[in-house]
Amino acid sequence: MEQIEPITRMVTELSHLPGIGHKTAQRLAYHIASMPLDDVRDLAAALWQGRKAIHFCAVCGNYAVEEICDICASAQRHNGQICVVRDPKDVYAMERMHDYQGLYHVLHGTLSPMQGIGPKDIRIQELMDRLQDGSVSEVILATNPDIEGEATATYLARLIKPLGITVTRIAHGLPIGLDLEYADEVTLSKAMSGRREM
């Protein structure tokens, strides 16, 4: 006998998630099938209503509930500094260290000739637009310390320095190859303080 259709459908959907293989999806589906109805409703609602409520901040590209994210909307943040990261999850990683008071810019990708991702495919123009009014004095490049991240940082530095804005690169306190999101707070904090002008 095959397993019943609702379970098969759960397994299919769950195994689309990153890091969830067929065996894990199977285990999760069987667990969910035994969960109280209310708990499954809460889980499904958290995913679907949550996803519906989230869009990208019109200024920085971070996840936001309103049109502008809490960080861009805050009067407490220094608007003279912009920290450039690849993904929204990297903003979360930076915020965890409770140290940085400037703003962010989320590129939603990094340059990758291998994968055909060029400057127009990520949010570089949006960053350049934000730098036009002269209020920003420093752009901190916090893309990951891998080939694409380094290439993107170099590209952005060449673009931004002619505007007379200080461009810094987050220090290589993190071991090469480790994604920003997996770094602990202390390492990230050291990498920030050791940043150097490009």
Place this chain on the structure above:
Amino acid sequence: MEQIEPITRMVTELSHLPGIGHKTAQRLAYHIASMPLDDVRDLAAALWQGRKAIHFCAVCGNYAVEEICDICASAQRHNGQICVVRDPKDVYAMERMHDYQGLYHVLHGTLSPMQGIGPKDIRIQELMDRLQDGSVSEVILATNPDIEGEATATYLARLIKPLGITVTRIAHGLPIGLDLEYADEVTLSKAMSGRREM
């Protein structure tokens, strides 16, 4: 800045699932937040509508969409054999070997004095009721080869043998301590064929 509420809620719900820690839940939530709306709707619908569609078979206790599961309802299965397992996922594990043609009985637990689980807390009475009409000639005890599984098998053997029904225990082809659901098909198949009368 804290992360936005929809993300926090996703993380909370996801980390209730078995084997999903806070870091994994975080990673999944950030991924889901970036997924196309339609894909998240499909995922949430698979979980919620799937869960709503599933109940326990009125006969064997396995997952079912109808009142009676496909296995109990099938004319192809031998109704003289009942294989007793702990969980619905164990039925799936047994069915994967495409070898066994009898019926199942899902206990939904095993005896565990330590956790206060006695004979009335699992589906033992339902099993005894199925054995009353004399159509069953063999009960195969396929609870896991751990302390609770062995204790449950011994308890059931004592209860069923006086009815004149052959009681067998799945062979210990599986290494002690390995849950049924993680066994490969060959091992399971060997364990079935090597079963001995209790």
